Amino acid sequence: MEFELSEEQKDIQKAAEEFARGEFDPDLALELDQRGIFPETIWKKATRLGFIGIHYPEEVGGQGLSLLESILVMEAFCRRDSGIGSALSLVDLGSDLILKFGSRDQKEKFLPPIIQGEKQMTVAFGESEDEQDLSVLSTQAEKREEGYLVKGVKKYVLNLSRADMFVILCRESGEQWLPLIVEKDQDRMEIYPIEKMGLKMISSGDLHLQSVGVPYENRLGERGQEMDLFQYYHRVKSLRFLAQALGLMEGAFERALRYSTQREQFGRRLSQFQVIKHKLAEMQVGIEISRSLIYKAALEVERGELYPKALFISKIEVGRRMTGIVDEALQIFGGYGYMAEEEIERFYRDAWTIRTQLGTEEEMRDLLSERIVGKKNEP
Amino acid sequence: MFYEFDERQRAFREKVRQTYEKEVRPIVEEYEKKESFPVFLFRRLGEEHLLCLRCPKKYGGPGMDKISECISMEELNRICAGIGAGVMVHGGLGTDPILRFGSEGLKQTYLPPAVRGEKIGAFALTEPNAGSDASSLRTLAIKVEGRYRLNGSKTFITNGTICDFVTVAAYTHPEKRGTGINLFVVNREDQGFSVIKKLRKLGNHTADTAELAFDDCFVPKERMIGEQECGGLEQLEETLKSGRITYGARSTGVAQAAFETTLSYVREAKRRGNLLQKSQAIRFILAEMAMFIEVMRYTTYRGAWLFDQGMASMKDASIVKLFCTETLQKIVMKAIEIQKEAGLRTDNPIQRYFRDARLFKIPEGTSEIQHLVIARELGI
Numbered sequence: 213m214e215f216e217l218s219e220e221q222k223d224i225q226k227a228a229e230e231f232a233r234g235e236f237d238p239d240l241a242l243e244l245d246q247r248g249i250f251p252e253t254i255w256k257k258a259t260r261l262g263f264i265g266i267h268y269p270e271e272v273g274g275q276g277l278s279l280l281e282s283i284l285v286m287e288a289f290c291r292r293d294s295g296i297g298s299a300l301s302l303v304d305l306g307s308d309l310i311l312k313f314g315s316r317d318q319k320e321k322f323l324p325p326i327i328q329g330e331k332q333m334t335v336a337f338g339e340s341e342d343e344q345d346l347s348v349l350s351t352q353a354e355k356r357e358e359g360y361l362v363k364g365v366k367k368y369v370l371n372l373s374r375a376d377m378f379v380i381l382c383r384e385s386g387e388q389w390l391p392l393i394v395e396k397d398q399d400r401m402e403i404y405p406i407e408k409m410g411l412k413m414i415s416s417g418d419l420h421l422q423s424v425g426v427p428y429e430n431r432l433g434e435r436g437q438e439m440d441l442f443q444y445y446h447r448v449k450s451l452r453f454l455a456q457a458l459g460l461m462e463g464a465f466e467r468a469l470r471y472s473t474q475r476e477q478f479g480r481r482l483s484q485f486q487v488i489k490h491k492l493a494e495m496q497v498g499i500e501i502s503r504s505l506i507y508k509a510a511l512e513v514e515r516g517e518l519y520p521k522a523l524f525i526s527k528i529e530v531g532r533r534m535t536g537i538v539d540e541a542l543q544i545f546g547g548y549g550y551m552a553e554e555e556i557e558r559f560y561r562d563a564w565t566i567r568t569q570l571g572t573e574e575e576m577r578d579l580l581s582e583r584i585v586g587k588k589n590e591p
Numbered sequence: 592m593f594y595e596f597d598e599r600q601r602a603f604r605e606k607v608r609q610t611y612e613k614e615v616r617p618i619v620e621e622y623e624k625k626e627s628f629p630v631f632l633f634r635r636l637g638e639e640h641l642l643c644l645r646c647p648k649k650y651g652g653p654g655m656d657k658i659s660e661c662i663s664m665e666e667l668n669r670i671c672a673g674i675g676a677g678v679m680v681h682g683g684l685g686t687d688p689i690l691r692f693g694s695e696g697l698k699q700t701y702l703p704p705a706v707r708g709e710k711i712g713a714f715a716l717t718e719p720n721a722g723s724d725a726s727s728l729r730t731l732a733i734k735v736e737g738r739y740r741l742n743g744s745k746t747f748i749t750n751g752t753i754c755d756f757v758t759v760a761a762y763t764h765p766e767k768r769g770t771g772i773n774l775f776v777v778n779r780e781d782q783g784f785s786v787i788k789k790l791r792k793l794g795n796h797t798a799d800t801a802e803l804a805f806d807d808c809f810v811p812k813e814r815m816i817g818e819q820e821c822g823g824l825e826q827l828e829e830t831l832k833s834g835r836i837t838y839g840a841r842s843t844g845v846a847q848a849a850f851e852t853t854l855s856y857v858r859e860a861k862r863r864g865n866l867l868q869k870s871q872a873i874r875f876i877l878a879e880m881a882m883f884i885e886v887m888r889y890t891t892y893r894g895a896w897l898f899d900q901g902m903a904s905m906k907d908a909s910i911v912k913l914f915c916t917e918t919l920q921k922i923v924m925k926a927i928e929i930q931k932e933a934g935l936r937t938d939n940p941i942q943r944y945f946r947d948a949r950l951f952k953i954p955e956g957t958s959e960i961q962h963l964v965i966a967r968e969l970g971i
Contacts, residue, residue: 340861341933347864368932407937409946416932477724487959535924539949546722547747547953552791560793560949564927565935572928574872575862 221284224277228263228285232292238555241293245558248412250374251296258300259329263289265304268311272319273327279308279448280510283455290459291466293555294562298456299413302371306335306379308448310393313433313441322377322393334375335445336366336419343368344446344571346381346389351421353382353390359427360384360392366419372403373415379432380421381442389438393430400424410558410565447513447523453569454506454526457534460566461502464559465495468541482544491540498533505529519583528576531567538563596662596892603659607666610639619671619797623943626791628677628799630711630753636678637708643682646690650702657833657895661840665891668844672947673797675841680749681705683834684955685712688758688774692817692826697776701756713754715745715803716827723960725760725827726769730805732761734820737812739763739775741783741805747954751801752786755779759805760827763820772823774816783808794946828905834955835908836898839891842915842951846887846922849944850880853926856933856941873929880922887915906968913961916951923948 217225235254244251258264267282268274275281290297304326310318325331339348351364362382369378376396384390401424405417433441469492472482482488505526512520542549542556549556570576596604614635622629636642644660646652653659660682668675686705689697704710721727730743741761748757756778764771777784787802817826857877860867867873894911897903923945927934934941952958 341931342862343932345861345863347861408932408935409937409942410935476720477722477727479727487962539920542949543952543957543959546957547717550793550950550953552793557793561946564945567928568931568935572931574870574876574929577872 217284221281224266224281225284225288227261228288229292231258231261231263232289232297236289236293236296238293241295241555241558242552245295245412246552248407248415250413250415251299254296255300255303256329259327262327264300264329265307265323265327268307268323268327269319272323274323278510279451279514280507283451283506283510286452286455287459287462290456291463292459294456294460294463294559294566295411295413297459298411298562298566301452301456302334302414303332303374305370305449305452306333306377306445309335309379309391309432309441309445312444313391313437314393315429317429318393318432325376331376332371332374333377333379334369334371335379335449336369337379337381337442337445338369339365339367341368344575346442349381349383349389351380351382352386353384353392353426355385356425359425359430360390362392362394362421362424362426364421366421368406368416369419370416371414372417372419373405378419379445381438388435389442391432391438391441392426393432394421394424394426397424408565410561410563412561444513447520450523450527450570451506451510451513453566454502454509454523454530457530457563457566457570458499458502458506460559460563461495461499461534461537464538464541464556464563465492465499467556467559468492468495468544472544488544491544495537495540498537502526502530502533521580521583524576524580524583527570528573528580531570532573535563535567596658600658600662603655604662604666607641607663610636610641611667611670614639615667615670615674619674623671623673623796626796628674628750628753628797632674632678633681633708633711635708637706640706642678642708643686643690643702643706645682646686646702646706650690650698651706652702653706657836657898658892661837661891661895664837664840665844665847665888668841669848670844671797672841672845672944672950673795675844676749676795676798677711677753679834679837679841680714681712683837684714684830685750685754685756685758687830687833688816688826689776691829692774692822693776694813694818696813697816701776704755710755711750711753713748713750713757714830715748715751715757716760717747718744719746723957726772728760728762728772730759730761731765732759732763732773732775732810732815734763734812735809738809739812739815741775741777741808741810743805744787745803745805747790748801748803750799751803752789753799757784757803758816760823761805763815763823767821770824771821772827773820774823774826775810776814776816777805777808777810781808781810793949794943795950831955832903832905832908833898835912835961836891836894836903838951838955839887839894839911839915842919842948843884843887843891845944845948845951846880846884846919849923849926849941849948850877850884852939852941852944853877853880853929856930860930860933867929876925876929880925883918883922887918890914904968906965909956909961909964909968912956913958913965916948917958919948919951 270276286301353360402420405415509523644655648654732739763773790800
């Protein structure tokens with residue numbers, strides 16, 4: 213069993229780290245966060261260097277690598293800055309669905325503009341604050357001669373304001389699920405961004421579709437694949453957020469470590485106090501556990517495992533570890549950690565926003581326990 | 592033994608709750624957004640006799656006890672922690688040293704206008720390089736011809752930009768590390784005193800937090816609190832003892848607010864078509880929150896009662912602060928987690944309670960300092 217990144221993977225990691233170090237400026241990040249602005253220039257540069265869509269096949273302009281490599285990039289970005297890193301990690305949400313379920317034509321049409329930094333894509337499935345709850349799916353796709361007419365309201369859509377393309381789940385003639393690739397239609401779509409506590413550079417909000425016309429060829433996947441597609445989306449989306457979580461906790465740890473070796477109280481550096489040293493040690497524990505789990509989860513998802521156990525487990529454990537680490541990091545900074553000028557303040561808000569995207573611990577335990585004792589184990 | 596609030600205390604809680612609901616609730620969102628303190632509120636609360644609660648009637652105060660102060664703080668923080676911070680510092684750290692250790696002249700000068708909310712008080716101990724380690728203060732107050740000359744800078748000062756006077760800790764005898772400290776009252780208009788900048792924070796947005804500077808700021812010797820040079824340390828300890836108990840009340844108030852919001856969310860929300868409140872895991876979470884809040888409240892009011900009896904040790908006060916502020920974190924974290932994306936919306940108050948609560952583990956002694964204090968008082 214090999215438990216090491218390959219040389220090529222390490223090179224990718226290093227390149228992403230260097231890019232982030234060179235481009236992600238803390239003052240700029242503070243400003244973008246406070247004003248809720250997407251890091252446009254950095255995104256363009258990142259696409260030029262091939263960081264976006266690194267796992268797309270070479271035919272569409274990608275590098276033909278796997279999900280794990282794309283995760284290494286997101287991790288490196290978020291390590292440097294949780295806000296900019298997250299924003300860049302979410303510019304092509306939904307492309308994974310085209311990669312796996314799309315036709316050749318769809319891949320050739322929709323993926324190159326993402327790689328080239330011309331367009332962004334997102335997913336609009338959920339209709340309540342629980343994106344996975346489709347008991348309320350009521351967006352309708354009406355069949356017309358020239359294509360579908362889509363009507364409905366999607367909630368908490370990520371990257372709402374910036375996305376040019378959406379993968380939307382609707383109901384066809386009342387019942388059957390229908391995933392569609394929908395291009396932005398200014399006249400028939402209205403967006404209502406909501407202000408949120410963290411990840412402010414990436415917008416989120418409600419999408420109103422008022423009879424948006426969608427050609428038949430934009431139907432994504434074969435009939436009968438809808439559930440697989442739905443599940444795959446949530447897995448890949450979780451992986452993306454887990455990668456962000458990992459980078460964020462590493463970044464919080466590094467900042468706390470640096471500060472603790474500089475700040476003196478009671479005539480000693482903070483890093484010389486046992487309690488502080490133990491906090492740093494516990495952060496290391498969290499990071500190592502999380503990294504192992506997340507890389508394993510990436511392999512599971514890549515392989516298309518029916519039951520990606522490491523993924524489910526990491527959604528509980530990584531979420532908890534990340535918020536624990538960023539909390540201790542803020543505490544080490546003391547009063548300064550609570551101030552907006554200090555990066556850790558943003559990391560703190562972003563960490564909880566990322567954790568929310570991973571779902572609640574209770575939901576994950578529901579899923580895990582179904583696997584252990586079965587769904588219907590009542591007598 | 593103290594078990595239950597008496598009739599007078601229950602009536603007082605009812606009164607303050609109504610007042611804060613009426614006077615404070617409607618303006619919270621506006622001022623949180625502006626990140627500024629609604630200064631007019633001081634006079635308004637002064638009219639309601641809700642400032643400086645422990646100030647005796649002799650100086651125009653309501654002459655109430657620590658328990659009543661905690662009741663008021665719990666109810667105010669239930670509505671807004673940032674506003675709670677300003678009112679707490681004004682009636683606590685800012686005026687407490689004057690009230691308890693000041694000369695009759697200082698009391699006559701500063702307390703009546705503070706009680707009426709005409710003059711706003713602040714308290715300045717923390718410095719850029721002196722946080723947990725207060726003995727490493729660098730601000731000096733050197734005696735020069737019957738006056739003291741103050742030089743130094745202070746940070747994270749609540750009410751910093753809006754205060755009319757500030758109680759400042761400085762070394763009169765820097766060679767006596769830790770003990771050569773005194774407290775001084777500095778007026779806003781004193782030459783050499785300036786507000787450097789207002790600070791932006793994760794939470795407590797309505798609280799006014801600033802950096803202050805003293806640059807050859809001369810203060811008459813009558814504005815030193817207490818008679819003796821080097822008497823400030825004990826005054827600080829006593830002031831912080833009271834303040835730490837207040838943090839129990841603040842924490843209980845924010846926890847109560849977070850709990851109420853979460854409970855009403857859980858009543859309405861559905862997951863996969865099922866009512867969230869039917870989930871056993873969620874019911875356990877809510878049950879635990881309710882339990883935590885009960886224990887926080889008991890701990891706080893026991894601390895306040897001990898304080899009123901003159902029996903509270905620093906260990907008692909530290910236990911109140913440590914337990915309540917840490918337990919509060921558990922409550923707000925679970926509360927925001929189970930509300931998922933709805934919990935992160937800035938129009939949902941839960942994210943405000945969550946951001947505000949995070950502060951409480953830091954001021955007036957971080958959780959780590961509370962541990963140190965408790966361990967020290969255990970005699971180990």
